[in-house]
Structure formats: C-alpha cells, structure tokens
Amino acid sequence: MNRPGSANGIRHIVIAGSGAEAAAAAAALAVSLRNSGVRISLVGPVDGQSRVAAERVCGGGQAFHRRLGIDEEELIRETAASYSLGTKFTGFGTASETVLVPRGAHGRNIRLVPFHHYWCKLRAAGSREEYNEYSLSASVVGSGDFTPPKGNTDPVVETLAYDIVVDPDLYAIYLRNFAAKLGVEIVNDSVSGSIGGPGGIIECLQLVGGGRQDGDFFVDCTSDRQLICVLDGSDDVDDWSGWFHCDRMISVLTRKQPKPDLCAHVIAAECGWLRRLTLQNFTVESLAFREEEFDDSDARTSLEKNLKHPPVGKPELTALRARSWRRPWLGNCVALGPAAVCLEPTLISCLQLALNATLRLLGMLPAARDNRMLATEFNRICAEEHAGARDYTMLHHALRDQPGGGLPGETLRRSLPETLSRRIELFQACGRLIVGEHEAFTEAEWASSMLNLGLLPANWNPLADMADQDRVAQSLKSFRDSVRQRSESR
C-alpha cells in the first residue's frame, strides 16, 4: 500500500481554463488538499473581459459553496448575484398562459405514497386547485421576497429549493481570488496544447507565452478541450444536437427591472425560445434559434423587439450545442464544464454540471496518474447525470408540442431519446417516475414539471384512493396552510 503523499503519487495538479469552471475547480481542490503538500496551479488568462451572460448554479443543497466554506451572503453581495426559485414558462405545455415550475418539492407523502398521486386523484375528482399551492418555492416567488433559510429543521421549509443566478465572470473572479488566498498558483497565460506521454497520459502543457507547464494530474476546463484532446479516446462523444432545435443564442444585458422576478422566465418564440435571467443590476435577455432558419441579424431584430427593458451594451452571440463526452476522465486528465458536456441553459447550466462534477472529483481524487477504476466510475456517474439533465431539459420542449391531453406514444418514440419517452409514457400511464440517483433534478421536480405543464397521468397509485379521505384532506389542508404561513412570515 502506497503512503499518501508518497513520491509516486500526485504531487502537482494543474487546472487550465479562464472561466468560472476552472476557478471553481481550483478553489475546491485547494480547500480539499490544504496542507497536503500537493501543489495546485491554475493556468488561464485574467483578461478582465466580461461577457453577456448569467448562469444559474447550485440548485437545492448549495452543496458546493458549503463544501468550500464560502459564505453565500458574501458571495451574493460581492458578485451582484441573485436568487431563482424556479422557471416560469410561457407558451409551453397545454396552457397558453404562464406557468411556474418551482424548484424543490410539493406537499408531503401520505402513507408511503408520494404527494402528487393525491393531487392527481383530487384533480380527477374535479378539484381546480393549482399544483403550486403545495409548493413553498412557488409561494415565495409569488410573494417576491426571499431570504434563504438558515439551519432549518422545519419539514415544510425543507421542501424549498433555490438556485443562485451569477454573472459567470464575476463568479470566476470571486473563486479565483478565493483559490489564490489558499495558495493556488495563478499562471497568467493560455494553453496552446498538451503533450502526451506513454501510457495514455499528459506529460505537460504548452503555453502561448512559450513556456511549458508540468504536472501530474490535469483538469481541462478550456472551452475547446485543449488538454484532453491529445489522449486516445477523447473524441468519444454522444452528439445530442439532433434532439434540440436551437443551436445558437443571442444575449443582451438590459436594465434592471424595478421588481425582478425570483425566477427565470422562458418564453416560447416562433424561432425557438426567449429567456430572462435577473442579476442584481441587470437582466440578461437571450433568444435561442436555429442557424439554418434564422440569421444573426434577424435574431438580433427579433430579440430587440421582445426586450422588456432598454438594452445596455451590445448583444453577443454564442453557439448552443448539445453533446456529452463519454469519458470526461481519461488517463491523468479530467474535463469539467464545456469540455465535458454542453447543453442549452434553459433549466440547468453547464456551470452547474461542472460544479457537481467537481464535488464528485473531490471524493475520487486519484493517488496515482493512472487510477483507471476511479476514472471509470467517475465517467459512469457523469454520464447518468448528463443524460438526466438532457432528458429533463428536453421534457419541457416535448411538452410544448403536446396537442393537449398528453402525447401520443408514436410522437414520443420518434422524436425523443428512449430514456425520456419511457419516462413520459410511464408517467402518463400511471404517475410513476424513473429518476436515477445521480440526476440533478429530483423525482418531485420531474413530477412538478410534468403536472405544471399539463401532462396529467391517466392513473395514479390506487393506494391514494384507499387512504382515509378525511385524513388526506386534513393533511393537504395543513400543508397548504403552512405554505401560506411560511411565505407570509418570511
């Protein structure tokens, strides 16, 4: 058995990339390996350039920040970030009006049966109560006023979940400073390529400035896979672009709204979709479209026509491509962020997926340059999470097209990945859900999206009919009342 910190172990970890993913990985590794003697370097230019972007991170447990010991209030203050407790959809689902899909859970289970079965039963019996009356997150969005709960043990408050909306550039700066304070060496240079060594590992990085950067283990957070692409098998990719309509997005900053929503807003547009995400001082408004149908200037005109507030600065274009690399960890290199997975940012950001993968990596830090089992297991879990995020995102587009009263099985099988059509068919038939352990969205959130967007199951768990109906009514009422109380007292 090798000793930790022994000479043949990992003595030097090099992270490459200029975005928030790289800064986050550097900060997380620095916290985890503090005092271990492992050297950590972050190679990436500090260009001070800022992009027009906002990303949602850290749904639910805020696990990443907690793990790093980051004070979330300070982070919000210093990066002018804001909160989001869900996503409003306009023109999706059966209804033409706007519906909110909140984060977190609805209601509480009664006698071993998940809450949504009871709601479906009541709905079928003629109740017109909104599903979101049982969501504390939705209630908070309605009240427009939010402070994150602290040290909570209240079971109703536990159903609440929120995201943080960050400006990725400011977030990167914050995390980079955080990492630097922990002793991460910042190398203000860019990677031009990597040199592979025998046995499928990276030997060192070449820098634009002419130098080279040695290391034992590498983290590729570059946008074009500059490190990992030298390794065999790195081109092993699942291309998902055929599943998504939009492949391009134009974004512009607009002036802050007087009372910003505590959620994102996604609006169906003829060419694709519009999205609004609110930061403390700005709103980022984006339009997604398909390049072959719509050129950039059409997109720009269309976006400007739809702006709610006057733009600040110029619009920016970004490519949207849906794909996931089958082996983000190869040899002695792990890809995080866009080097591992790309997905349109309607419901989950690539940054969030990168943070999740970073946390995963912390629990699986290699002891040698070729820990293949760790890599295999890491890749297995990432693949499940990525496919889950893809399915959840696609679900909302699929429900946008439903003719009303559910999707015909034929359409589903033709136009959706098998995993997603299976989930939808199962839910439609009997209200049951299949959600993997490592997926970013919970069963409750899947149910919430489906029900709020009008996919009502034909059947539910018959045990919901067997419970004492007075007790069920009582349980539902007390939860609804608590939701109202909690959101009023906030």
Add this chain to the structure above:
Amino acid sequence: MGEQDRIRRIVIVGGGTAGWMTAAALSTVLREDLCTIELIESDAIGIVGVGEATIPAIHDFNRKIGLDEQDFMRNTGATFKLGIEFVDWANIGDAYMHPFGRYGFDLNGVAFHHYWLHSQQLGSKIPYAEYCVPPVAAKRGRFALPLSDPGSVLSTYSYAFHFDASLYAAYLRRHSETRGVVRTEGRIVDVSLREGVSGNKDFVASVTLENHQVISGDLFIDCSGFRALLIGKALGVPYRDWQQWLPCDRAVAAPSANPEVLDPYTRATARSAGWQWRIPLQHRTGNGHVYCSNYLSDDEASAMLLANLECEALAEPRVLQFVAGRRENCWSGNCIAIGLSGGFLEPLESTSIFLIQAAIMKLIEHFPDSTFNAANTRIFNESINRMFEQIRDFIIFHYKATNRDDSAFWNYCRTMPVPETLDYRMRAFRERGHVVFSRRELFIETNWVAVFLGQGLVPDALDPRVACLPDGKITNVLDQIRQTVGLAVETLPGHAAFVDAYCAAAPEPATASEMLS
C-alpha cells in the same frame, strides 16, 4: 382512474414469514371495504421459517405497519443483534465483525477507513473493530438502545433482532386478522389461468383447494416458498440459477439450549464445505450448517453441526434443499412472487426477511390497477432484480476473498470467476480504497468496507487527502475515538439484563403451532 379498474381482491398464497408480512403491510395501506385480502395456508405444510436473524432495516417495516417493539419482541422470543461475526473466513483463525454501526467518523470529508489504514502504515496494530461501538459492545456482551443525541458516540450504531420467524409470522397473523385479512385453511391442488391484458393466457384466475373450493382474485401474491405454485408451476417463469458463484445447496438446522452468556450478535463460522450459523434467541439458540452437497453428504453435514454445538441439541437436525438464484421476473401478469418463490440467497448476511420487506415496499410503490401497466411492472422487476444482484455480490465476496486452501470447496471458491459487478467493486477498492455503492442499495460504504477489510482486501493506495492532516494528529484522533468507544460501551448494561427488563418473553414461550390453534 375508473373505479372499475381497481383491484378488489388480493389472494396471498402461503403463510409463513413472507405471506404474513405481506398481509400485514397490505392491510395497513388498503381499505377493507374497497379491497379484500385473503391468505391461504395449510397447517399440513411446514414453514421454512427463514430469517431468525435480521438486519436494522426491519425497524422501518415494523414502524410502517405499526408494531410496538417491546410487545413484538416479547412475543417472538427476540434478542438484540449488533452485527454478524465471521469466523475462519479469509483464514482459519481469523475473526471480524460486520457491525450495524459506523466506524469512527469522516474527517475532512474523507471516509474513516483511509485514516485507519494509514495508521496501520504508521505501525499501529489496533484492529479496525475498536473504532466502532457494536463490535466492542458485542464482544463484551453489552447492549442498550442507541441514543438520539448526535453528539454521543452511542448514537453511531443501530441494531436488529434475532427472533423465532414462525412466532413472528404468528404475531403478524394476529395483527393482519384484526385488520380484516381473511385466512383460509387448505392445500392448493390446482391453479387456473385466464386471458391477461396482452390477450395471452398468462394471468392467474383462481386457485382450487383440496376441498374443491375455488378462490379467485384480481391480484395474486405467491408466498408458497420454494414450491413457487403460481409464479413457477402455473406461470412457468424461469428461475435463474447462481450456483456457479454460490454453490451451497443444502442446510441442516437444529436448535440447541442457550449457553450462559446471551450474545448480542449472530455468528457465522466457515466450515470445510460451507458455514455454520449461531443465532441466540431468548429461549433457545438457532443453529444451522449451510453446505454444498457436492463436497459433503447430509450425514456428514449433520454430524459436523452437532459436533460444533455449544450446548445440547433440542431437536433432531432437519435438512433443507435450495438453489441460489432468483426468478427471471418476480412480477408476471397479475402475480407477484414474494419470499422464497421469488428467489433464494443463503442467510449469510441475514437478508432473507429484508428481501421480503423490500419486495413488499416496492409493491406498495408500484401498486397496480387491473390494467396492469406493463412499464410499471417492468420497473418493479428491474429494481427487484438489481436488489437481488447487489446482495448476491455481497455474499459472493465472502467466499471469493479467502486464502483458504484446506478443502476442495474453498479451492473452488477462491479461484472462481465472480460477476463483473462484484469484480468492479473489488478493483475500485483495491486501486485506491474507493467504495462503489449507491445510497439506494442495502449495503453502503461502511458495510462494504467492514467486509472488504475483514476478509483482507487491502487497497494499493489511499485517498490523497489523508495527507492534509499531520500523522501525529491522525494518531491522536484515532486514540480518542477508541477511548471514547471503550468508555461508552462500559456504561451499557449486559445484553441478557437488558432483554429481561425490556422484552422478556413469558417463561414458557408458546410454539408457533400452539399459537395458531
């Protein structure tokens, strides 16, 4: 959902532990006036009475159906169980415990076993068991209920029970009957099928009893044990055989009188062609010898069992036959196999009752209506199959990870190829001490580590984060944990005294047949 689609009649075929656990659970979640439950069993057919030793998951089941722990323990002659001691497995002379409790605690997010392994590198000779409450308490014969205060080391363990499975079935029968379950005495002589939702004749329509009574139902639960009357005989769902990995196919069981000390743990001692269990109840000790008939005759196996009893035998040894494996699908059409009809894994890790309980809970989650949605059935089967396979792998590991070469049986086990899923876990642990597990599985990190280390699977390297703490600090923390565990265990009462005060059975506990009459 139309009311016409509702399941109105459930027929459970077979009593015993599986049948009565199913009846008890379903009667708690179903309304008597909307759905009847009828259980058919025959006094003439013996109960295998699997179980006897359980795992902590049983608390969850008992709580969900509303049992009172003390009352249930009094009525089943139950004692407490802190884990399983494995003797002579990796080498003759070795012993380790798979306890119901946490070892030490995670430091800086790094699992405790990395620090313990590192302390061994630094020269420490302290066994892993001394950093965990249950092995220490078990060896000193102590027991008390765990505390809820997370600040106390006495909150870091759980417990299960040793009980008389036929008394447990009888207890659950009373519980079920007060909730409206109807028991019908009789032996099933015929099963008739009907057209199912797919148009094939693959649904059970009714069963016919010896007295010509025909009992029909919408949903049938096959708890007929190894006979698998419905799922196997009538529906022909094939059985997947795992004997290549789990070659033991017989068990011989005999109760014995209790020794003076009432141990709060199960013991599993490896023998030349299998292993022997010892399960201390209040009124007797359960013993059994699981073996492979290719290497040992029934007479030899019985003789070995009797020769290894600590106290006098209370009955003649009884031989059981089985084949390790599972039904291809436990749910087929309108029939669900729960218990031995669905699959069998030897009781090395006391999982028999858990497998029943987990199937019942999955059934509740996927409870059907009379349209029997195929996707719903498929998900049920997938998760039951996964569960069987995870537990199978855990058990196989005990046989595989051995240095024993003293018998043909052990030579076979030591050199046999194992399922890819198990090989994967073993390689991940060997590479860097990483445990592949899912929070949705029964056995999680702490269980795998206890058995990996207990059987001598040592990683080649450790989590590099161990180097974040100076060696001296790690040594100090480990010493402190060991002392805290030792001192805390000293405050616990003896197991026998605790049982006496908490749940002593009546002096002459009734036998199962007396209670049923």
